[in-house]
Amino acid sequence: MEKWSIQVKDVLSRDLFQHAVVAAGKNGLNREIKWTHILESGDMESFINGGELILTTGSGVKFDSPEGLHHLDKLRNKNVAGICIELGTHVKEIAPEIIQYGNDHDLPFIIFNEIVKFVDITQDLHTVIINHHHHMLSQLYRFSEKFNELSLLPNGTLTILKELYGYFYVPVLFVPLDSKTYYYPPNMKEQTQLMKTQIKHVKKPNPYTSYKLDKEDYTIFPVKGLGHTWGYLCLQIAPDTLDKFSFSIIDRAALAIAQIMLRNKTIEERKQNQEEEIVRKMLKGKELDGSEIQKILPSPAKNLSYRLFLIDTNTYNVTNKEDNWEEAKLQQAMIIRSLFRKNGFIPAVSVGRNETAVIAAFYKQKNAPKDTTRFTEIINELKHMQQKDIFNTNPYTFGISNIHLDYAASPISYKEAKDVILIQNANLIETYFYEEIGVYRILIELYNSNKLEAYVQDYLGALLQYDKKMKTDLLSTLSVYLKCMGSKKETANKLFIVRQTLYHRLEKIEVLLRTNLTEPINRQAIELALSAYYLLNWASLDEAYPNIKEL
Numbered sequence: 001m002e003k004w005s006i007q008v009k010d011v012l013s014r015d016l017f018q019h020a021v022v023a024a025g026k027n028g029l030n031r032e033i034k035w036t037h038i039l040e041s042g043d044m045e046s047f048i049n050g051g052e053l054i055l056t057t058g059s060g061v062k063f064d065s066p067e068g069l070h071h072l073d074k075l076r077n078k079n080v081a082g083i084c085i086e087l088g089t090h091v092k093e094i095a096p097e098i099i100q101y102g103n104d105h106d107l108p109f110i111i112f113n114e115i116v117k118f119v120d121i122t123q124d125l126h127t128v129i130i131n132h133h134h135h136m137l138s139q140l141y142r143f144s145e146k147f148n149e150l151s152l153l154p155n156g157t158l159t160i161l162k163e164l165y166g167y168f169y170v171p172v173l174f175v176p177l178d179s180k181t182y183y184y185p186p187n188m189k190e191q192t193q194l195m196k197t198q199i200k201h202v203k204k205p206n207p208y209t210s211y212k213l214d215k216e217d218y219t220i221f222p223v224k225g226l227g228h229t230w231g232y233l234c235l236q237i238a239p240d241t242l243d244k245f246s247f248s249i250i251d252r253a254a255l256a257i258a259q260i261m262l263r264n265k266t267i268e269e270r271k272q273n274q275e276e277e278i279v280r281k282m283l284k285g286k287e288l289d290g291s292e293i294q295k296i297l298p299s300p301a302k303n304l305s306y307r308l309f310l311i312d313t314n315t316y317n318v319t320n321k322e323d324n325w326e327e328a329k330l331q332q333a334m335i336i337r338s339l340f341r342k343n344g345f346i347p348a349v350s351v352g353r354n355e356t357a358v359i360a361a362f363y364k365q366k367n368a369p370k371d372t373t374r375f376t377e378i379i380n381e382l383k384h385m386q387q388k389d390i391f392n393t394n395p396y397t398f399g400i401s402n403i404h405l406d407y408a409a410s411p412i413s414y415k416e417a418k419d420v421i422l423i424q425n426a427n428l429i430e431t432y433f434y435e436e437i438g439v440y441r442i443l444i445e446l447y448n449s450n451k452l453e454a455y456v457q458d459y460l461g462a463l464l465q466y467d468k469k470m471k472t473d474l475l476s477t478l479s480v481y482l483k484c485m486g487s488k489k490e491t492a493n494k495l496f497i498v499r500q501t502l503y504h505r506l507e508k509i510e511v512l513l514r515t516n517l518t519e520p521i522n523r524q525a526i527e528l529a530l531s532a533y534y535l536l537n538w539a540s541l542d543e544a545y546p547n548i549k550e551l
Contacts, residue, residue, distance in 0.1 A: 005032040005243050006132055008053070008082045008108050014128075016121050017110070023094055024102025024109040025082070031108065032243075033081040036125045038118045050079040053125065055118045058091035066097040072107070082108035086116060136245050143249050147256035156260050157182050160253050167249065168235060174223070174257060175199055176231035178331060191216075195234055205232060208247070210239050221250050225258040225265075228327070233257065269326065272333050272349070279350035279357055283308070285411040293407055296348040297361050300407065308401040308410070309340075309358040309375065310417035311382070312425075325353070332356070339381055343374040357417075359410065372433060375400055379432060397424045402434045419444050426538035428531070443532050452532050459529035462512045474512070475533075477505045482527050486518070 009029035011017055022029070034051030040059045041047065048054070054075070062068040063085055075083070085091060094109065102109045150159045161172045161184040174182040175196045183192040195213055199205055199220075207222045217238040223231045233254045242250075275296045281288055290299070298304060329351045336358060340347035345360040362371055379398050399420030401413035416434040422444070423429050423437050431437060446452040457464075460475070467475055477495060481502075484490040492502045506517065515522045 005245075006129055007032055008110075011053070011125060011128075012110075014124060016116065016124055019112070019114060020084070021111045021113065022108060023111045024099045025105070025107045026103075028082070028102075028106030028108045031081040031106075033125070033129070035129065036122045038122060048075075048078050048080060051081055053081045054083045055086075055121060056083065057086045057089045059089075062095075063091045063098050064093055064095050066095060068095070068098055069101055072098070072101055076105055076107055080107075082110060084110040084112065084121075086112045086118075088113075088115065140245065140248055140252065144252045144256075147253050148259075151256040151260050157257055158184065160256055164235070164250070164253055168237060168246075171236040173218075173234040174231060175234060176223075176261070177229070178334065199232055207232075208239055221254050223254045223258050223261070225262045230258065230261050265327075265330065268334070269330055272330055272351075275348055276333075276350040279348050279359060282359065282407060282410040283350075283357060283414040297359060297407070298346055300405070301363070303364045304361060305364065305371075305403045305405055306359055306361040306407075306413075307371070307375070307403055308413035308417045309360050309378070310399040310401075310414070310421060311356040311358075311396050312399065312421045313354055313356075313396045335385070336382075339378055343378055344369075345374070357414070359413075371403075375432065397421050398432050399424065400432050400434065423535075426535060428534060428538070439528060439531055440535065443528070443535055446532070447535070452536060456529050456532050456536065459513070459526055460533055462514075463509060464533075466512055474505060474509050475530075477502070478509050478526070479530055481506065481517070482523065482530065486523075 007030050011033065012020065012022070012029075032051055033053045036053045036055060037048060038055045039047055040056055058064070061071045085094065087093065094111065099109070101107070146163060147160055150156050150163060153159055157174055161174060161182055164172045165184050171188045171191070172184050173188060173192050173195055175192065177199075181192045181196055183189060191213060195211075195218065198211065198213065205211070205220055207220060209220070211218045211220060211234075216236050218234045218236055219239040219242065221233040221235075222229045223233055233250065235250065278288065278292055278296050282293065297306075333349045333351045336351070336356065337347050337349050340349075340358060340360055345362050347361075348359040350357045360375075382398075399417035401416035401420075404410075404413050419441065420432065420434050420437055423431075423440050428440065429437055434441070443452060446455060463474055463478070467473060477491075480494050481488075481491045484494065488499060488502055488506075492499045495502065510517055513526065515526070517523055517526070
């Protein structure tokens with residue numbers, strides 16, 4: 001690693017310092033020299049900023065007496081690089097207390113035992129400092145150009161890490177927050193995983209600070225883009241061993257990696273937008289040729305099936321005001337896609353503010369777990385993510401369509417999944433799958449044809465009117481009785497009434513409905529009417545289930 005600063009020990013090799021002697025502070029010879037000053041005033045600390053090499057004959061400070069110590073305190077607090085003193089004119093020798101002070105505080109005292117031209121020293125050192133700065137800027141420009149070139153390569157992030165390793169000779173890791181990690185040299189895989197775990201446990205890691213990992217110091221540098229931190233570049237080196245130009249090199253590498261990530265995100269966004277557009281067209285039944293669909297889903301085959309997996313966020317007519325919606329949408333799509341692939345599906349994803357649709361294709365395999373089992377596992381994982389507020393949405397419900405073979409049936413699968421969500425939101429049946437909603441498949445169709453209310457009135461109208469007029473609840477008694485499969489004992493226990501009261505209620509119900517509840521056909525018709533009644537009275541279907549008649 002090239003040394004980017006000029007230190008006190010470097011100037012001692014200059015011709016003008018051939019006869020100079022380090023009288024004190026030898027442990028401070030690594031102090032950086034940023035400039036030089038010729039100063040003779042007693043309050044010389046008011047003329048300096050820090051990092052200067054002071055040239056003086058000692059006319060303003062009594063270096064030959066302990067009285068000069070309070071001036072040295074002021075200079076040390078200003079963080080001067082060192083003090084060069086010409087002996088003979090004003091100072092014959094340096095007081096022992098001054099020497100001891102320099103040794104105690106690692107403040108170098110350089111003694112000239114003969115007259116020297118300070119103007120020549122300043123000219124020489126300023127030339128060296130300026131040339132060195134120019135060299136550093138040239139090197140930084142070269143590194144920037146190199147990193148930009150590497151960022152355009154197919155595996156640009158890894159090649160940038162190799163370049164950093166070639167310069168610093170320490171292991172280098174890149175830990176993105178939402179994609180795979182990179183590291184160099186190759187034997188750093190285990191440490192990379194440990195660092196990723198450590199960073200995830202810290203909500204906002206402090207950049208440019210030291211982190212311990214396996215007793216090694218790591219300095220982390222944020223990789224940022226579009227106002228967000230996308231990951232961390234980590235070097236196995238303590239931050240106090242890096243100078244500002246080393247930090248500049250690493251920052252330029254981080255910038256190049258951020259450019260790679262930005263390009264990748266742009267490509268991902270385009271792919272996601274294209275996928276989303278195709279999925280929405282499929283669900284709306286718009287005409288698409290096979291080549292368009294095959295951009296996101298496999299070609300039809302005898303052993304290929306699919307279901308539509310719908311996630312409803314219960315936020316109808318609510319405008320999402322997030323400024324970063326596009327990025328949040330992309331992140332959600334990546335998480336969902338990864339989750340479905342992990343469970344053996346080939347997903348096509350469309351993420352919306354109110355609902356997310358996934359056309360989940362899968363091949364039938366003899367030894368593979370049942371598809372309903374895998375879908376249930378996905379739901380459990382999504383619920384776990386919801387608890388951790390990963391999607392930052394309101395509570396959501398799930399609906400899964402029947403199995404279909406032809407992509408042309410996508411609009412049907414969409415309606416089926418919406419039907420399941422309707423039934424779930426109404427708390428009528430606990431199921432995620434369309435084939436398990438039973439009689440409600442028929443009832444929703446009756447609602448669409450405006451026949452549902454008429455059917456309820458035909459079979460339950462008299463009972464409903466009586467309950468309303470007399471402020472009774474015979475409807476609930478009927479519902480519990482039918483759910484208990486006609487068991488009077490079980491019904492009475494569930495209603496917390498004596499059996500004689502139940503007999504009286506059932507007799508009244510049969511009179512009102514003009515039917516015998518023990519007749520199978522009558523019982524089936526009333527059970528259907530009860531289900532229809534609860535569906536209609538859960539809430540206004542037009543509000544709870546927008547455009548239900550258009551689906």
